[in-house]
Amino acid sequence: MDLGIQNKVALVAASSSGLGKAAALQLSREGAKLAICARNEEKLSKTRENIAAETGGVVQTYTADVTQQVQVNRMVADIVSNLGSIDILICNAGGPPPGFVDDFTPDDYRSAVELNLMSTISLCYEAIPHMKKNRWGRIVCVTSVSAKQPIPNLILSNTARAGVLGFAKSLSEQVASYGITVNSVCPGYTKTERVEGLAQSYIDSGKGTQEDFYKTIEASIPMKRLGTTEEFAHTVAFLASEGAGYITGVALQIDGGYIKSLF
Ligand SMILES: NC(=O)c1ccc[n+]([C@@H]2O[C@H](COP(=O)([O-])OP(=O)(O)OC[C@H]3O[C@@H](n4cnc5c(N)ncnc54)[C@H](OP(=O)(O)O)[C@@H]3O)[C@@H](O)[C@H]2O)c1
DSSP states (O other): OOOSOTTOEEEESSOSSHHHHHHHHHHHHTTOEEEEEESOHHHHHHHHHHHHHHHOOOEEEEEOOTTOHHHHHHHHHHHHHHHSOOOEEEEOOOOOOOBOGGGOOHHHHHHHIIIIIIHHHHHHHHHHHHHHHHTOEEEEEEOOGGGTSOOTTBHHHHHHHHHHHHHHHHHHHHHGGGTEEEEEEEEOSBOSHHHHHHHHHHHHTTSOOHHHHHHHHHHTSTTSSOBOHHHHHHHHHHHTSGGGTTOOSOEEEESTTOOOSOO
């Protein structure tokens, strides 16, 4: 299927590994000109080499922390100056640490909101004027199943990501007339470094072994397995496609059936 995004400019935030990297690779396979970003320059360069070696496409790196407004502003300005525009924006960042209510102070919530909600808002505010000018845009916000069905030991994630769904839905209505779609994806457990980190904190807290961690998770998923980064990436690429132009304001689960509710 031709996604119709050949030569569109795509910024995938937080994309030197995991879900962001997989989404970036898929968009590059579909012919998009890619801007990838993360904080660690060395890892980001390796990712650029990997993607460019596979697809032969344009892949530019931008070392930036998406929680820093000034760095986001500079990155978007540089992308527009180097690649001409931003047509596709994938909002993504790292995840806040796991824990329960007693593990955190209000400052921890402020950091989580900066990481997941404010970074999304900053990226959208910077990219949207360029999309409006072209009367075409695709925004996909990476959240989590925790935004729809809170996960007990992820109280920071549950809190910040629900805000992203509220922002994305509101924004979708206000930019729709410019041909810009705004959707969220809610991945369930997908095998990345982030999940390996959650496994480590499970082991460190004495709850059991790595095998116990994965068994517990798999038992909670109707498909009885974790998702793959490829499955995640195909969904994001579809939402970024020309053909998905009438889908906006949705929060789509990619979770093997994990979420129990109807909506
Ligand atoms: N994997 C899952 O099962 C799953 C499920 C639901 C939701 N999520 C969420 O999806 C997001 C991505 O998860 P993942 O599993 O792909 O994580 P990951 O494998 O740890 O990758 C995170 C990526 O984000 C970059 N990053 C982190 N903080 C950043 C920042 N402040 N500014 C710019 N780049 C930043 C990292 O590079 P640097 O460290 O070099 O910056 C890295 O490239 C997270 O928010 C996670 O909580 C993941």
